[in-house]
Amino acid sequence: MLLEGLSVIEWSDDLASQFASRLLGDLGAQVLKFEPPGGSVIRKKGPMWPGQENAPEAGILFDFLNAGKICRSIDPQSSTDVAIFERALAGANVLVQSGLDAAFASGGLSVSQLRDRFPQLVVVSITPFGVDADAGQYQPMSEFVLQHHVGVAHAMARPVSNPEAQPPLAAADHEGPLAVGVCGALAAAWGLLVVQAGGKAPQIDLASQDFYAQVLLDDFSQFAQGKTKFSRDRKDNPNVAPAGGISWLLPAQDGFIMVSPREEHQWQRWLVVLDHPAWAGEAALCGSVAIRKQNWAKLRDLMGEWSRRLPAAELAARAQKQKVACFPVSTPAELLKNAQLHHRRFFDLLVSPGGGAVRIPGLPFQIVDSSGRQLLRERVVQRPRTEALESSNYE
Amino acid sequence: MNKIERDLSAGEHTPNSPDDDKKPLRGLRIIDFSWVVAGPMTTKMLGAMGAEVIKIESLTRPEHKQRSGIFRILNNNKRSCTIDISSAAGQALLHRLVAMSDIVVENFSSSVLKKNHLGYEDLRQVRPDLIFVSASGVGRTGPESDALAYGTLLQAYSGRGGLIGKPNELIEAMGILPIWTDPVTAMWETFAVLSAIYHRRRTGKGSFVDLSMLEATVALLPEALMRLSAGVGGRGPGGDYDGESAPGGCFRCSGDDAWIGLSVRDDAEWQSLCQVLGHSSLAALYPTHQARLDDAEAIHAVIAAWCREQQATAAATLLRQAGVPAAVTRSFDQVFSDPEIQRRGVFAQLPDGSHNYTLPWRDADTGWRGDLTPPPELGADNDYVLKQLLGLSDQEYDELLAPEILA
Incomplete structure (x- = not known):
């Protein structure tokens, strides 16, 4: 409701970007997702819906990340498709993208050109290392490996009594990239406010690497106080253990x-x-x-x-x-039954291909505006709808 | 005057600064009752975008006197004013201040502001289009709404600890130590505030935001919950498993606590890994993802034996050059000194020589990453708030000092 009337276009193949645009949609924006022929690689990421393991249109994770969006497949090599993509951008407020330059290079399209052509467009670029980074330096890279590279894994298993036997660990579930996605959504909101105030629509350069480095607040705080070596060994961390008389x-x-x-x-x-x-x-x-x-x-x-x-x-x-x-x-099973979460109607219901419903996490806030209009909770959300180009209302 | 013009004309700012157009919150004033981590981190970001943030503190609360350590990296871009919120005179001052402000941010225990006549229902009377953000451990409604919560406990309650490692009484290797729930909450909170500002500037309407830190954390754990709810079973990513690799994981290398993270996501990466390991025959022995999953233990043993003899940096480089995702597990000091992190301005140096973190993104055109001013001393801006903003005379100001209203 807060972002009602806004139009968001997405071209991306990573969890953070897809979650960022999904969140803008959750607050009222209309999100149109463009995918390459064959669809986003996230479609094939497990788990698959029961009964659809062998011929999946999309897995449960893809449907969670893209609930409520309209999806359209375009061929970046096709001038007709590229023209349709550009027409959609002409009326859009935000473009959330990762990998657009590479995908459209042969068609002569780039983020830079799009910004020149559509100066109203806030561009959110989410990448592992930033839009100006040497893309090859740390490639290939997976999300798991990135969390090792930027200190997250080191921090998640620190301190430990026996570093030899207790390896560094990545964050839980998809919380790393999804947290980057929340940051992408808030950065998009900043960009929208810049435009609303009459400023030039920015290109937001959000690097997962930067986010992770900053999110390690305890480490940075100690570093800022002069600590220079970060051992995982418990004996080297006498004052930082969460146990130890406090918890x-x-x-x-x-x-x-x-x-x-x-x-x-x-x-x-x-x-x-x-x-x-x-x-x-x-x-x-x-x-x-x-x-x-x-x-x-x-x-x-x-x-x-x-x-x-x-x-x-x-x-x-x-x-x-x-x-x-x-x-x-808590265990995940306990969370699904948690009385506090249910009282607050936290979980949304994602409609499954068979017409049933699966509980998915909802937004973590209740919002009511001064006229009494509320953000809906415990929503029944639809899987992303795939539209043929011909039936589009977005051209 | 439209909403934006009114916002932009209301507060103090330096006109025509080169970055003014990057600071769309100029002219907005935030009354910040928040403390600990999530709220201060939120208002630091809002201040970086141009808002005037006035931190309401107390000279009598020991935690407000503690201004070293993590306080210094969370409370930039703010002013500090000490007002006793429990006194009628203090509440009256705050009502006047809120009347000329736009946003209130708080994270007190459930009834603190209400009992002091500073809850949303009280303050919207003096500022009908107020944006009021109330962040709490588990939310302001529900059977546990009065629960006392800390971030580390919420990290356990949210279930994430058990998805990273095995719960244990030493609280080791389960992701409880690094502060996670708080910064993640700050991201959600800032997203909600910015969206509410956008809404207000379009419609003139204020908003009340009730944010739960528990929900902010659980919201990022979809796969574990969906697997259960959909009845598909299996394990999603977390801790030592990335949910997609076969093989993959963290492997010990030669040297003091030296490790690498490694992922093999497809057959091509698998074949490359086998070549690097010097076991080309393994590629044909386990040609499919499923075959590698089925015999993961044996494959991991081969990789572990190879890694144990390698220097971590050399091993990761060799693997990447061969097309296998791999990186050294770095500690914070190594990350901080990374030339790329430095070049991108992820952390900035203040005039006093101290370092601080900036906005988590940069403007691609200019590299701008938000304002960054040193944190305020306790009560440093009492004069500004009380005399300049509220127009108190010297005599009125002195009269507030005696009964310790400014305490």
Whole structure:
């Protein structure tokens, strides 16, 4: 609703770009996705819809990334198709692109030419290293490898007790490229505001590499304070462990909880939750934050003896009742049943090829404008619709 | 005067600066009650785009006195004003300030602003087209809306920890240490604010945004949820697996904690890998993706044995030259000093010699990456806010000091 009336054109073959334009669509823009003959490579990325494994039109991930979009296939070698693409751009506000220059090179089309021809167009270019980078320097590159290259994998498995046996790890699921996609959407919104204020429509140069380097806030903060070597070994990181008297991960009857009675008053209330165990009065064990940091492992074991007798949800509820920050460590199955998420109608329903519905993550905010108009939640979203060129309304 | 003109004429800015057209939030004023990471990161970005950000702080809260460490990289582009929000006089000042402002950003516990008459319903009375952003751990509605939350705990609650590694009581190798939920929330939050500004400039309408950090994190984990919901099973990417390679993963090289990440996504990359490994016969033994998945353990052992004898940089270079995606697992100090990161201005040096991060994207034409001014000292802008903006006389100002309203 916030971006109603805007037109977004997409030419891309990566998750971040496709998610960025999807988000602009979620806020009301109309998104027209152009694909090369045969379709985006993301279409073939698993998992496939049940029953469509052998002849997939598109997998579930593609449908999630492109829900609500209209898709059209064009041949960059065809002057007729290129002309159609250009006519669509003539009425558009935003172009989200990756790989356009390479795909259209033989047809004589480039981002630079498009910007000259359509000066109203905000161009969002999302690439691994930036539009001005030496494209060959780190090629070939996969998303997984990129996260190793830019420090994400190093940070996700730091600190560890045994670096030899605990390798660096990539981020969860597709959260890396999708976070870049959120950044692409916000950068597009910035570009739209520039145009709205009378400025020249910008080309946004968003490099995943830059995003990942900046998102490592803890590391940069320590670097800015003079730290020059970033070891993963726990013994070299005495003050950065999330455990260590500030937070604990404790076993529960049916999983785990994380709890953080980090301030003294929180610790006192946490002891209420624990029902004042005998050791709670031992000042040398837990009499202050500093002492608890020293004895975090022993306290973890003592608290674990108690916590493993109760379900995680019960533990979290008891702690929160005492105003102590505590949550279960969720599994995906638990998330799909999570009462808080359901109450807030967080999940959208993606209509499957068979007419059923699959729960997909929705937007993380509720928005209501001052006239009372609300962003819809728990939406039923349609798979992207593929249109033939002839039936287009966008020319 | 239309909405944009009014916005652009309302605040302080230097006219005709060469980058003015890159700062479409010039003229907008933000009252920033946020603290910790996500909110300050959001308002830093909005300040970089030209908004005037006034951080409302307290001299009596110890956390507001802590201005070293991560504070210094999150609170650029802001002014600081100390006002006691729990006093009636402080609330009255803030109502007057909001009346001449455009956006309020907050991330207090659930009832703090409401009980101090500074909630959205109170403030929209003085500024009907206000954009009010309320960010919280799990959202402002629902059975857990009063829950106390921290980012690290939400990283566990969101399920991402278990998708990176195995939950363990040492909290190791499960992605809990690096702050993730907060910066990701800041991206969503800034997207929502900018879209709301666009909407206001077109329609004159303000917005209330209720943002959940839990949802901001779960929103980026679609595959794990969709696999379950669609009943297709299997494992998506995360941690040591990228969801598409066979083989792929992280391999130990020679040297202190030296590793490379490697992906083999198709048959051509597989054949190239086998050549580099000196095991060309393997290519024919496992000609398909599925065959390689079926015998992944044996294939990984071959790669691991080769990597163990290689220097990481040399191995990654050799693999890439052969057409196999590979890179050294770098630590932050190596990333920071990367000439490409430096060239692109990902981090900038301030006049005091300190480094700070810029906007995550650059303007392709000029390389502009947003304004970047040093963080304010606590209460440094009390005079500006109270005298210049609100028009208080010296006597009125002094009268606020005595009962510690400016505290």
